Amino acid sequence: MFTPDLIFKIVLIVSIFAITLVIAMYSTYGERKIAAFMQDRLGPNRAGIFGILQPLADGVKMFMKEELIPDISNKVLFILGPCLAMTTALMTSAIIPWGSSINIGGTDFSLQITDLNIGVLYVFAVTSIGVYGIMIGGWASNNKYSLLGALRASSQMISYEIAMGLAIIALIMSTGTLSLKEISAAQSGFHWNIFVQPLGFLIFIICSFAETNRAPFDLPECETELIGGYHTEYSSMKLGFYLFAEYINMFIASAVISTLYFGGYNFPFMNDMGLSSNAVAILGVIFLFAKIFFFIFFFMWIRWTIPRFRYDQLMRLGWTVLIPLAIFNILLTGAIIFATNN
Amino acid sequence: MNALLVLSIAGLAALFSGFSHNKKLAVIVSLLALAAAFTVNVLDWNTAVRYYNDMLFVDNYAIAFTGVMALTMLLIVALFVDYKESVEVPNAEIFALLFFSLAGGVMLVSYSNLLMLFLGIEILSIPLYILAGSKRHTLTSNEAAIKYFLLGAFASAFLLFGIVLIYGVTASFHIDAIAAYIKNSNGQTPGLLVAGMFMLIAGLGFKISAAPFHFWTPDVYQGSPTIVTTFMSTVVKTAGIAAFYRLFAYAFPAITAEWIPTIAVLAALTMTVGNVTAVFQSSVKRMLAYSGIAHAGYLLIAFVSISSNPASSVLYYLIAYAVSTVCAFAVLMVIQHTTGSEEVDGFKGLSKRSPFLAFITTVAFISLAGIPPTAGFFAKFYLFSGAIKAGHLWLTIIAVLNSCIGIYYYFRVITAVYSTGSDSTPVELGTVQKAVMIITAVLAVLLGLFPEMVISLL
Amino acid sequence: MQSLTNRKKVVGKKEMTWVEKLYIPAILGGMRITLKHMFSKKTTISYPEQTREFSQIYRGMHVLKRDEKGAERCTACGLCAVACPAEAITMVAAERKKGEENLYREEKYAAVYEINMLRCIFCGDCEDACPKESIFLTDRIVPSDFERNEFVYGKDKLVETLENPIDISKRQTPEVLEFKKNKKLTHNR
Amino acid sequence: MITIALLSLPILAALFLFxxxxxxxxxxxxxxxxAELVLAVVVAVQFEQNSAVQFLANYSWIPSLGIDFKVGMxxxxxxxxxxxxxLMPFIVHVSFKKNYDKEWAFYALLLLAQAGLIGVFTSLNGFLFYFFWELVLIPVYFLAILWGGERRVAVTFKFFIYTVLGSFFMLLGFIYLYLQTPGGSFDMAALQSVQLDRETQGWIFWAFFIAFAIKMPVFPFHTWQPDMYAESPVSVTMLLSALMVKMAVYGVFRWILPVTPLAVEEWGNIVIILSVTGIIYASCIAIVQKNLRRLVAYASIAHVGLMSAGVFAFNSQGLEGAMFQMLSHGIGAVALFYVIELIYEKTGTMEIASLGGIMSKAPRLATIFLIFILSTIAMPLTNGFWGEFLLLLGVYKYSIVLGTISTLTIVLGAVYMLRMYQASMLGKTSVLTQNFEDITIPETLILSVLVVVIFWMGVQPSVFIDIAKHPIESILYPLAPTVIN
Amino acid sequence: MTQFLFYFLSFVAVAAGLMVITAKNPVHSVLYLIIAFFAIAGHYILLNAQFLAIVHIIVYAGAIMVLFLSVIMLLNLNKDNEPAKSNVLKLAAAVAAGLLLVTFTGTLKGTESIIAAQPYDDQIGYVKALGKVLFNDFLLPFEVSALLLLSAIIGAVVLVKHDLK
Amino acid sequence: MENISAQITQVAPLEHYIILSALLFSLGVLGVLLRRNVIIMFMSIELMLNACNLLLAAFSAFHSSAAGQIFVFFIMIVAAAEVAVGLAIIVMIYRNIHSIDINELSKLKW
Structure with missing residues (x-):
């Protein structure tokens, strides 16, 4: 029953779960820190050295806060919302190749929980159902700000999913596979997809901002207009779940971007350094996380650089710029593939 | 196939013509495109090509019906020039939708794969759902849209389930393969296939508004803008019937015993319901809707004689019906505009107000009633003789009795035209409008005198 | 209107060029700026541990000085209260009793001396007005508090203690002293 | 070719008018x-007395269905x-004094109706027959609905629905027959030679009979008729009673008798009983009629009933009688309606009660009217006599009882006609007839033509009967090659 | 195991389907329908049609139902103001649907025989195989579905846009 | 997932798939007939379409032919288009009458 493979998988799952949560936790910290730095401040620095224990303090605070469920809300759905958000946020990590396989005692263990032959679509599917958490929560709150936030979230996510999908299609055209493992493997060394699909990358990353509800597309929760958006009525750990989900989403989005466009666990000269395969694999994992951290940083960087869009601007950007651009990208890719194949 | 291409491009062209400030541009583009579509369509005559892995089989049948639909739409588009009823959607979009719908119609007459049938129906219908609701602030139009949409989608589901069951038995969506399977099964047709076939009948019966799937028709026809109604009752009906016929003539000719009784009953029911209900209508538009149902019933009579290939009769009937209906609706549009009502009473005194219109109305309704020397007569004649030949005398007798009921309500309009009315201001007509009326009326008579022109086609 | 400062920048509503419409250069520019700030010196001061370097002429919380013998210099003449533009100062004068010579330098002294720190605008006019060189503004910060009436500082907070004399020399630069000599230059009026 | 000329002359004239x-x-x-009459006379002169179809013209029309444009006589x-x-000149002339709106249309439609009638009588193709049969209806419909009386709309509507309903059944019959022909043809000869069993013949018989019975009209299909006669413009009334009724009888000659002889044997008695019932019924109603037109209308039902009884007696006397009676009834009907119209023109009424004493004011009119009435009630020496005589003979031969009852036509006819004559022409003048002016000389001349023909036919009936004799023989004995005169 | 899964998913699908049509609140209906869709996606996976399953989730759960949900929320249609149909109508509806079901089950007889025991090809559900079939055999439908979507887009715009001209 | 259904017939016999689909389809029909809320009727139709999809996938597996699955994609396209149009119509109606109760739409009699 408990084959080494299974044990390894369980270990992998648990560790990825843990890492995800830790990264999400520290993303909150990172966000505050980076925001501070960009604004010439220091950020949290009281809990622990450099405020390193701040996330723990926040977590404790979240748990200690009073649980409030509005009287006129739909109780079941009100609780279901953050759970869904959290679940869908965590689901994607299952198919990301965190590294190439490592060899333990003569057996190869893949550093990927499962390799779907349609992995890219899986990511897409999970993203697309991610919106339910927000919608249900926003609607169940029975609060107009929440509802507006939920509606904004849904239309924003649906709109940008299209451009995102189209960008991915161009990528798939050039890689010829939907499996994330194969996509990663094909980018060995420095053959990163970003050099093949610069435009696609641009579209994809813009869309991931919208999909994760990050600034400058954080309209569903924009404080100046909607108080807290879809989570206005939430408090305590349910609010924590929503916030957490957002950071997990950001982490996963960074991981996906790294995997799809930036070579995943690959790094330049990985095969020329004469290292053992295990060493390469471990280095690869480190490189992947380096890329991920860069993108998490990038997310925050953008957040503190660009002001929030207006709602109509957001929609116009999505429908009249990104989607045509993505279609153009597909055509371009097709033309290039056609030209190079002949 | 080329026609499909031209129509798709035409749809886009019409859509983009909306950017121009010239309001007539869309009409001109559409007319040219339709003429082009008709031409390229006719050029394929007698070639019978199978396109794209046999998705489309463009034989003479397909070409003939495509031609009919293109020409009918040409007339309808021409009516747009002088169209007065307020449609709250710009012409460009309307034409684009009409073109897409027509493209769906073309697929419906030339499919040889059930997938194309399904897609064709949807491409035909979805623009229509929109067009039906194109008087956006009018409640009746809204209602027409939602009813058409809901019931249309409902029927599509039935159609789909039928296709699925047939696929389950025959492992193919191709109508030739289905026919071959049935032939090879030597009379042991699986029940699942028969069930699928009946689901198809239900689904397609809805599209051609056969009773008891006709409930949407009057409301939709009445609620939609008149010009859209014209399109629905001519082009759409042509496509629906042609698709229906093609399916049963190509895929199920080997098990006629299974479905002919059903269709015969359906036909009888449809024409009876259509005609009898039409008698009680005071709105001409609604009456024409019921008459459309009745005509669908007559057309279903053709199916009982499917073994003797009544395709040409169906074609002729549809042409006759389309010509007369376009003519009738053209008049109705004028009446609606001048009197603001679509009731039979609105026609009163028309012979005084405009003898020309009175004459055109007469021709149109005589043709609809099926009285010689108009096309409507021969249309019925061919169908009835086919049915008698196939031994369905009872069906023919019902049809004949129904024709008489039909005459009753069609002549009520004609009678109203010649009775004295309160209003006596002369009616003004646009040139193009007039031209369309003349063309349709002349065609209605000409085809009645020389039916061979059409009958010899197929 | 003629610009007086010549600092204004005219931003015309000119049509953006193709490159500008892409916004990408602008975004990159913005990102460059934020990134630059990331590595620039932080302006935060960890306040309780660190304190900010005060300017030499900083005018902070007041102090009522004592003379060399430790007696209060204030004679409750009221000039400071008169000079105060914010009317933040009030006092009640009293006569020195026997045996209090070591406490009050003059025969009259301020039994109550209050400054409302919420009103005070720290202009320094009181300091200028004081003929006895009793009141000075120092580089101390008025601490925060929870109640409004806590901000009405009495002598308990204002008068320096013997054990802990307040150094006022920092502000009394030669320039300030020179300025003070020329009392006619009442800069606030 | 001359048949085509006969057909196209009125059509061309109508088109010209339009x-x-x-x-x-x-x-x-x-x-x-x-001109048409002249042409017809030319045809009659050239006609050879045999059963063959002459003046044949045959053009292909819808070959796929075996429908030819085949006409001949x-x-x-x-x-x-x-x-x-x-009769057409009279029908046209009778409306001369009316000032109709859009006269051109009125006369053009009349001419079209004539073309249709000639088409019906000359077509040698079942489909063509049906085609013309329906074609007649349209001009008549418009004539009645546009220029008719007050209640024209409803009445015409009823008439139209009735007749179209009937003709649809006829169409079904034709289609059925067509499908029985080898190779599929609507040619008359082909349709007539179809061999059917008794039961099928019965079905076909009834299909045709309903169409013809409505048109004739035979009791109980007659309800449209009196109203229609009363409400239509006089020309149309004439057209209906004198000519369109004959279409139906002609149809019986052409289609029912040759195609379904067995069914005629089987069902003939029912038809004859219906017809005779109709005779009695119509005559009785005619007696109590107060309106001249309605009276003549019911009289017409009675006469047509006799014709139909004679035809369905299916013997040479019956057929010949019917043939002859068609002519005389046509002439008689036109004549009577013409006179009624004249009276109406001068008095403005058709109510018998408000007339009277015209004889004293207008002896010429009264005389001619008397002749017409005598013809109608089958006075010997007039054409009516021979027709009714032969018909009664035919019915007697078929059944003595029915024959006897049929004789009542004459008796009752005499009753209502003479009563009418007496009430309108004799007696004292009424307010309306006080200043009655006699008909003018041209009018007298026109009516005299009718009088002459009435007497000619009454004196020399064989001239007319002989023309139809051979075809009638060939209907009665289809297998016999020729019949010796 | 897989058999159990089949029946479990079937049960979920049918139960959720039943709830869809009986739920009073449209939002609940939507959620139940999503559950039903997930169950159906599970069936697809059991049938070795992973691509289909994923696309099913993306299209139905990810797009279509979101639209439903947002329309319901936007129009605030969650109020339970639906007038009840009369019991006779309800009964008639139930009878009609039941008859349909009975008919289907009635036609099942002899179904085993019609499904020829084909050698099972487990590759058909894979993207590669599907892509080949789609772009070879079904190219034309693929192309023409563009018309369908285009007209749907036009429709959505012209019907809902506030100011046309 | 790789080896879940190597032998498809072991999962369930085809009849069960047909019955399941028929059940779902009938539920959809029932929903359309039973309910008056347009949106729920619409959802019932979606349920019907999904019954078709499921059955197609099952047949596709049992026939070992990819055509069935391809058909499903087209049904999805159609469903998406229908939803777009249908919801647009519903929104349009809602703007006019502030309700989507089908009973309010009775200007035209059924």
Whole structure:
């Protein structure tokens, strides 16, 4: 029953779960820190050295806060919302190749929980159902700000999913596979997809901002207009779940971007350094996380650089710029593939 | 196939013509495109090509019906020039939708794969759902849209389930393969296939508004803008019937015993319901809707004689019906505009107000009633003789009795035209409008005198 | 209107060029700026541990000085209260009793001396007005508090203690002293 | 070729009127009808007395269905064509004094109706027959609905629905027959030679009979008729009673008798009983009628009933009688309606009660009217006598009882006709007839033509009967090659 | 195991389907329908049609139902103001649907025989195989579905846009 | 997932798939007939379409032919288009009458 493979998988799952949560936790910290730095401040620095224990303090605070469920809300759905958000946020990590396989005692263990032959679509599917958490929560709150936030979230996510999908299609055209493992493997060394699909990358990353509800597309929760958006009525750990989900989403989005466009666990000269395969694999994992951290940083960087869009601007950007651009990208890719194949 | 291409491009062209400030541009583009579509369509005559892995089989049948639909739409588009009823959607979009719908119609007459049938129906219908609701602030139009949409989608589901069951038995969506399977099964047709076939009948019966799937028709026809109604009752009906016929003539000719009784009953029911209900209508538009149902019933009579290939009769009937209906609706549009009502009473005194219109109305309704020397007569004649030949005398007798009921309500309009009315201001007509009326009326008579022109086609 | 400062920048509503419409250069520019700030010196001061370097002429919380013998210099003449533009100062004068010579330098002294720190605008006019060189503004910060009436500082907070004399020399630069000599230059009026 | 000329002359004239909208429409129409009459006489002169179809013209029309444009005439057709051509000038002329709106259309439609009638009588193709049969209806419909009386709309509507309903059944019959022909043809000969069993013949018989019975009209299908006669413009009333009724009888000759002889044997008695019932019923109602037109209308039902009884007696006397009676009834009907119209013109009424004493004011009119009435009640020496005589003989031969009852036609006919004559012409003058002016000389001349023909036919019936004899023989004995005279 | 899964998913699908049509609140209906869709997606996976399953989730759960949900929320249609149909109508509806079901089950007889025991090809559900079939055999439908979507887009715009011209 | 259904017939016999689909389809029909809320009727139709999809996938597996699955994609396209149009119509109606109760739409009699 408990084959080494299974044990390894369980270990992998648990560790990825843990890492995800830790990264999400520290993303909150990172966000505050980076925001501070960009604004010439220091950020949290009281809990622990450099405020390193701040996330723990926040977590404790979240748990200690009073649980409030509005009287006129739909109780079941009100609780279901953050759970869904959290679940869908965590689901994607299952198919990301965190590294190439490592060899333990003569057996190869893949550093990927499962390799779907349609992995890219899986990511897409999970993203697309991610919106339910927000919608249900926003609607169940029975609060107009929440509802507006939920509606904004849904239309924003649906709109940008299209451009995102189209960008991915161009990528798939050039890689010829939907499996994330194969996509990663094909980018060995420095053959990163970003050099093949610069435009696609641009579209994809813009869309991931919208999909994760990050600034400058954080309209569903924009404080100046909607108080807290879809989570206005939430408090305590349910609010924590929503916030957490957002950071997990950001982490996963960074991981996906790294995997799809930036070579995943690959790094330049990985095969020329004469290292053992295990060493390469471990280095690869480190490189992947380096890329991920860069993108998490990038997310925050953008957040503190660009002001929030207006709602109509957001929609116009999505429908009249990104989607045509993505279609153009597909055509371009097709033309290039056609030209190079002949 | 080329026609499909031209129509798709035409749809886009019409859509983009909306950017121009010239309001007539869309009409001109559409007319040219339709003429082009008709031409390229006719050029394929007698070639019978199978396109794209046999998705489309463009034989003479397909070409003939495509031609009919293109020409009918040409007339309808021409009516747009002088169209007065307020449609709250710009012409460009309307034409684009009409073109897409027509493209769906073309697929419906030339499919040889059930997938194309399904897609064709949807491409035909979805623009229509929109067009039906194109008087956006009018409640009746809204209602027409939602009813058409809901019931249309409902029927599509039935159609789909039928296709699925047939696929389950025959492992193919191709109508030739289905026919071959049935032939090879030597009379042991699986029940699942028969069930699928009946689901198809239900689904397609809805599209051609056969009773008891006709409930949407009057409301939709009445609620939609008149010009859209014209399109629905001519082009759409042509496509629906042609698709229906093609399916049963190509895929199920080997098990006629299974479905002919059903269709015969359906036909009888449809024409009876259509005609009898039409008698009680005071709105001409609604009456024409019921008459459309009745005509669908007559057309279903053709199916009982499917073994003797009544395709040409169906074609002729549809042409006759389309010509007369376009003519009738053209008049109705004028009446609606001048009197603001679509009731039979609105026609009163028309012979005084405009003898020309009175004459055109007469021709149109005589043709609809099926009285010689108009096309409507021969249309019925061919169908009835086919049915008698196939031994369905009872069906023919019902049809004949129904024709008489039909005459009753069609002549009520004609009678109203010649009775004295309160209003006596002369009616003004646009040139193009007039031209369309003349063309349709002349065609209605000409085809009645020389039916061979059409009958010899197929 | 003629610009007086010549600092204004005219931003015309000119049509953006193709490159500008892409916004990408602008975004990159913005990102460059934020990134630059990331590595620039932080302006935060960890306040309780660190304190900010005060300017030499900083005018902070007041102090009522004592003379060399430790007696209060204030004679409750009221000039400071008169000079105060914010009317933040009030006092009640009293006569020195026997045996209090070591406490009050003059025969009259301020039994109550209050400054409302919420009103005070720290202009320094009181300091200028004081003929006895009793009141000075120092580089101390008025601490925060929870109640409004806590901000009405009495002598308990204002008068320096013997054990802990307040150094006022920092502000009394030669320039300030020179300025003070020329009392006619009442800069606030 | 001359058949085509007969057909196209009125059509061309009608088209000319439609297009030119000539103010002289009356005259042009009259000229056209007279020209048609001349043409018909030419045909009659050239006619050879045998059972063959002559003046044949055959063009392909819808070959796929075996429908040809095949026209020609045998004796029966010729007589009816002659009748049409002869009566049309009167029908046109009777409306001369009316000032109709859009006269050109009125006369053009009349001419079209004539063309349709000639088409019905000459077509040698079942489909063509049906086609013309329906074609007649349209001009009549418009004539009635546009220029009719007050209740025209409802009445015409009823008439139209009735007749179209009937003709649809006829169409079904035709289609059925067509499908039985080898190779599929609507040719008359082909349709007539179809061999059917008794039961099928019964079905076909009834399909045709309903159509013809409505048109004739046979009791109980007659309800449209009196109203229609009363409400239509006089020309149309004449057209209906004198000519369109003959279409139905002609149809029986052409289709029911040759195609379904067995069914006629089986069902003939029912039809005859119906017809005889109709005779009695119509006569009785005619007696109590107060309106001249309605009276003549019911009289017409009675006469037609006798014709139908004679035809369905299916013997040579019956058929010949019917043939002859068609002519005389046609002439008689036109004559009576003409006179009634004259009276109406001068008095403005058709109510018998408000007339009277015209004889004293207008002896010429009264005399001619008397002759017409005598013809109608089958006075010997007039044409009515021979027709009714032969018909009664035929019915007697078929059944003595029915024959006897049929004789009541004459008796009752005499009753209502003479009562009418007495009430309107004799007695004291009423307010309306006080200043009654006698008919003018031209009018007298026109009516005299009718009088002459009435007497000619009454004196020399064989001239007409002989023309139809051979075809009738060939209907009765289809297998016999020729019949010796 | 897989058999159990089949029946479990079937049960979920049918139960959720039943709830869809009986739920009073449209939002609940939507959620139940999503559950039903997930169950159906599970069936697809059991049938070795992973691509289909994923696309099913993306299209139905990810797009279509979101639209439903947002329309319901936007129009605030969650109020339970639906007038009840009369019991007779309800009964008639139930009878009609039941008859349909009975008919289907009635036609099942002899179904085993019609499904020829084909050698099972487990590759058909894979993207590669599907892509080949789609772009070879079904190219034309693929192309023409563009018309369908285009007209749907036009429709959505012209019907809902506030100011046309 | 790789080896879940190597032998498809072991999962369930085809009849069960047909019955399941028929059940779902009938539920959809029932929903359309039973309910008056347009949106729920619409959802019932979606349920019907999904019954078709499921059955197609099952047949596709049992026939070992990819055509069935391809058909499903087209049904999805159609469903998406229908939803777009249908919801647009519903929104349009809602703007006019502030309700989507089908009973309010009775200007035209059924």
């Amino acid at each position: 297009i030119s909208r000539n103010a002289m429409a009356k005259q042009i129409a009259l000229i056209a009808t007279v 045998d004796g029966i057709s010729l007589l009816l064509v002659l009748l049409t051509a002869f």
